[in-house]
Amino acid sequence: MTTAEYRAQEGTVDPGRLAERARPQIVERGLPRRPGGWLQWLTTTDHKKIGILYLVATFMFFVVGGVEALMMRLQLGAAQNTIMDGxxxxxxxxxxxxxxxxxFVVPVLAGFGNYLVPLMIGARxxxxxxxxxxxxxLFVFGGIVFYMSLFFTPPEAGWTSYTPLSDDAFLPSGGVDAWIFLVHLTGLSSLLGAINFVATIHNMRAKGMGxxxxxxxxxxxxxxxxxxxxALPSIAAAATMLLTDRHxxxxxxxxxxxxxxxxxQHLFWFFGHPEVYIMILPAFGIISEVLPVFARKPIFGYKAIxxxxxxxxxxxxxxxxHHMFTTPTATVVLAFFMLSSFVVAIPTGIKIFNWLATLWRGTIVFRxxxxxxxxxPALxxxxxxxxxxxxxxxxDWQLHDTYFVVAHLHYVLFGGSVFGIFAGLYYWxxxxxxxLLSEGIGKLSFWVMFVGFNLTFLVxxxxxxxxxxxxxxxxxxxxxxxxxxxISTIGSFMLGIGVMITLVNVGLSLRKGKRAGNxxxxxxxxxxxxxxxxxENNFDVIPRVRSVEPMKDIRREILEREGRPAGSVAQPMASRAS
Amino acid sequence: MIPHALAPPRRIDRRHVAGLLVLGAFVGLLAAAPDAFADILTPEDGGGSPQAERTDVLYEITLWMALPIFLLVEGVLVYSLVKHRFRRGAPEPVQVRGNTRLEIGWTLGAAAILVVLAVITFAFLPGISDPERGGPQRGGAVAVAAIDQPDVPPGGPSLNIRVVGQQYIWRYDYPGPGRLFAYHRMVVPTNTTITLDITSQDVQHSFWIPELFGKADAVPGHVNDMWFKVTEEGVYRGNCAELCGENHAEMIGEVEAVSPERYRAWADRQRSDIRAATRALTDQRRRMQAQQGAGAGSLIRQ
Structure with missing residues (x-):
């Protein structure tokens, strides 16, 4: 039932209009039609369409980045392999x-944020x-400019672009310049997006949502x-300095x-380390939403998290x-950064314990x-x-820049961020x-990814x-x-197959998936x-928020009022709240 | 809690069995290849360099401290997932929103573990970062004074070597008298405190011999330091550990530890080889200049 039908029942809308096909208010009120077809995706300013554009574009880059990883794993699969040169x-x-x-990771989280932040805070x-x-x-063009370097010379100094290797004396071709332009364009994109999120979250929350x-x-x-x-101004400044150094x-x-x-190194890592948390915190946010819903229990320690x-x-x-422990640096500085890195482990540990406590004695529904x-949390x-x-x-003097670090960062960024992103994908x-995405294919994808991931990175x-x-x-x-x-190479191909299974799931479920309902x-x-x-307008009427779990309140209220589950009512509060 | 009699009968899911089999095969695979996995959990043995041995011990301490935390987290997680999974007819779970005492408890617990780890690290630090006295040596020490490494405790034999990285080879400059240098393989006497001044002449590199000492980045314009002492004769090898260009993988450094007598013999031979090579080069240059002067005087006018 839509708002129109619901209001008709309550006697606020002319029942004659029910003859029309039930439509949301924004359509009902005759707002100008937007261009249809593919053009609407190019011209849209709707946060939901932009969110989906982000998700589609970032997952395309994820596949490209994954193929690059598999090519490297292929080369390393055997000693003295000769598939490619240095x-x-x-x-x-x-x-x-x-x-x-x-x-991928930073913009895909922007994609989830774009789609969900206005919906979750009750904004239009x-x-x-x-x-x-x-x-x-800007993000798309950053990616395009970067990948154009494939047609001349790709950058060869790593994602960290350490100087002097990235200077023109050692890498004179344009690959590093393409990297610099990518940093600038995607950086500007993220900065504008961040300002937008801050303004939205501070100013546009539903009534009662403190x-x-x-x-x-x-x-x-x-x-x-x-x-x-x-963090972004630091890398923007550093990349500009590198550009002027080069040219x-x-x-x-x-x-x-x-x-x-x-x-x-200092300027890069002043950005680079916060970047790690930029990539992991929203993934933590995703599972802080998912775990309580499937444990049928509130999140444990909302304020602590x-x-x-x-x-x-x-x-x-x-x-x-702490990325620079092996550089010539005074011991007192090393000690400071060791202790500060220890300190950051404490709030991270708190989160893990809170998630465990959320699952503890829940009624865990295995979807x-x-x-x-x-x-x-397991990974x-x-x-x-x-x-x-x-x-x-x-x-770290022993382990720095070894495969131990590669394993560490993939447990954080793949085991952490990417598994969180996949949880979000299946959830939203x-x-x-x-x-709905297919449950069977989804679980298959999970197990292949989980085993493949550990096979790749544990060793x-x-x-x-x-x-x-x-x-x-x-x-x-x-x-x-x-x-x-x-072992690692075999695991990586398994991991790749696991990811592809989810992409196939998305393709199949788009047309044939079970209807989800609200x-x-x-x-x-x-x-x-x-x-x-x-x-397009998200909500005809925005409900008043009375707790951290507004939908629970709404469901309870509907049940009391109507004597039937809320799932059968679309935007059920609409008539009363208006 | 559900009374025991009301709990639904346990059913072993075939998929769970398959999952366990995969896990078992995985663990079995790791356990079945002991040779290849000799260092599966800890770094390689130190080869007699005390600082590498102590780093190894410190690493093992962090590993043993981490193990209970790891088992606790995974254990509670798996237990919850198995024990508290949805069963038909189960009542709504108790809607617990937090427990301040518990939360303060695990915060302080985590902090306490890290304080202990910090104390242990600082206790180990001097033994790893400060050079220790050389010796004991039989057959006389190699008496070469260290020049700019004030940290070496006096009384033992010591040797200061300047390590210069370049794409894609390491050069080692030994102190005088007489020019002495080597590429690729550094020869050092055993039981001598070796101090290294590490730098680079082009891009960044990182000098590292895992069995003897940790990494020290070679940064152009900076001098990094490192020390080690080898007790066992042998050849120790390590890769450059900072991406330095297309042949980064082939930039390998070696340390050969020999007895002090053999070291002196090597140094004498190397010095005379260098002298001979320099002389030969000078002769050749003179010959070429003479030929060119006869043939085309304009080339050497300046």
């Missing part, structure tokens, strides 16, 4: 890292819809936005003319030099979103523990499309411990790393209050 391999290293960070769009469209298109009642996903997007605003004769990072390569998120963000700004959401704890080990700087796909700890450095395209037979690498999971937050997919 130049090609370094190109793949740089493309893979840059793609996954700048073109973002604060600045056109700015929002600009953010998306800062202490915003959904945890929205809370993490708010913190993500503040972190982006603080206009400055020497910020050139030691032969008085510059200092360590300056690059929100506070821990803010604390992580604050300390994230104070740990950057696909729960599988991915429960895998996050992230491994990355968190190896992170503390790496923070012990004398230990019904809201976005009106159809990389061991490869690192036995002395295998990162970013090498070749190793001799007598190094003793072949078995680890073969609220298939009995969610806690306001996005489940509107239709699936939501109409």
């Amino acid at each position: 130049t090609t391999y370094n190109g793949l290293v740089s493309l893979h890292g840059t793609t996954m960070i700048f073109l 769009d973002m604060a600045f819809p056109r700015l929002n469209a600009l953010s998306f298109w 800062l202490g009642r915003i959904p945890l996903f929205v809370w993490t997007i708010l913190v993500y936005s503040y972190l982006l605003i603080i 206009f004769g400055t020497a910020f990072f050139d030691p032969t003319a008085g510059g200092d390569p360590l300056l690059w 929100a506070g821990a998120t803010a604390a992580i963000a604050f300390y994230a700004l104070l740990v950057w030099a 696909t979103p729960l599988y991915f959401a429960a895998a996050l 992230f704890v491994i990355g968190g523990i190896s992170g503390v080990q790496l923070a012990v700087f004398p230990v 796909f019904p809201k976005m499309t009106g159809r 990389q700890h061991s490869a690192g411990l036995s002395g295998m450095p990162r970013r090498i395209y070749w190793y001799p037979e007598d190094a003793g790393w072949e078995a680890f690498n073969l 609220d298939p999971w009995k969610g806690n937050t306001l996005e489940w209050f509107t239709q699936s997919p939501p109409p």
